[in-house]
Amino acid sequence: MSGELTTEARILEVASRLFYERGYEATSMRDLAEGVGIRAPSLYNHFADKQAILVRICLDTMREFHTGALECLAGMDNPAHRLRVLINWQVRFEASHPYTVRVADAQLTALDPVTRREVIEVRDAYEQLLTSILAEGGHQGHWRVEDPRVICMGIIGMCKINSWYRDGAALTPEQIGDRYATLILAALDASTRI
């Protein structure tokens, strides 16, 4: 065992990178094994089959993302604070999990239908969370939000910095998150003229 990680952890690590770079179907078990430093059949000592590796990556990532979001919001009431915290969390998560986040999104089509449904349910739960914050801010009169869902999807898309952000950029993920949160909060402010 090289390094200090278990073989299972190293398989997941290498698989995330390869699925990210080439896609699930374009990555062979032999490629993956070579990256780990073992032979292909040995992979089956750790995972039932190729699909199980993808399932682990996608489900683990989505669940960590969602539970982390809930923890960030714990005990917060003010919609503006909640929105800012959530935007910051997503941006930071995208930057700290560059491979797995993209795999969980772009390789959805390679997932078996059952797991795909599960991943989508977690994703929907997050969207619901964000939408409810927007709606609440609207009801309280702080924000101008005619279509919370449309705004929600716009914010989520904006926060997907994973497609362009690379380590060593001029701004840290924290700074980018702050910029986006400030921008959205300014835009939603009901006192602003259109």
Next chain:
Amino acid sequence: MSGELTTEARILEVASRLFYERGYEATSMRDLAEGVGIRAPSLYNHFADKQAILVRICLDTMREFHTGALECLAGMDNPAHRLRVLINWQVRFEASHPYTVRVADAQLTALDPVTRREVIEVRDAYEQLLTSILAEGGHQGHWRVEDPRVICMGIIGMCKINSWYRDGAALTPEQIGDRYATLILAALDASTRI
């Protein structure tokens, strides 16, 4: 020949849908041929190989997107108008080319390096276009834009409605584009308190 399209056009149409649904690698030439209503070897009467089909889809889509953007901006000077028009164009294009836009993005890894570079160059040109508009509005004092590129990427991400928008939604693409443009313009407005 069924319908009124050439066989080549029908191949591109079916391939776009299959690459979108399953990915490039997961779509076999036999699957594709079946969708078109011919046998696999007949595909080679229209395209040199499988890769050539993907190349056509990705390059055609990106070029149509970029030249369309330039046409939308022709003769427009005001940064606010230019930004609004560009946001609207992207949102409408995403909605009107749901399959090919996603393929040109998600299947980038399946493209041969030469074509991938070409696609990325077109994408970069669009980003440069948007960034320059933001920077100009900043220099003219209309907008508060400290980091034009970060804002640019945020706007582009926001406009990728293709991942969630489906025909028959409550709002039309035009309406969504208007909402986003208004939101961004309100956020950038230099006279707004933060």
Next chain:
DNA sequence: CCCCTAGACTAACAAGCGTTAGTTTGCATG
């Protein structure tokens, strides 16, 4: 009326795929 070409077809190939069976190895425990 014949020929030529475009575009369909069948048959088949070599390569690579995910996976299984069966075997060996090395360490930890009694």
Next chain:
DNA sequence: CATGCAAACTAACGCTTGTTAGTCTAGGGG
């Protein structure tokens, strides 16, 4: 020192893949 088990290995399987070679057929121009 013997034993057992986890986890590596080699060999090989059946299948699918992209692609090529060669053939057939229908329609339009000389």
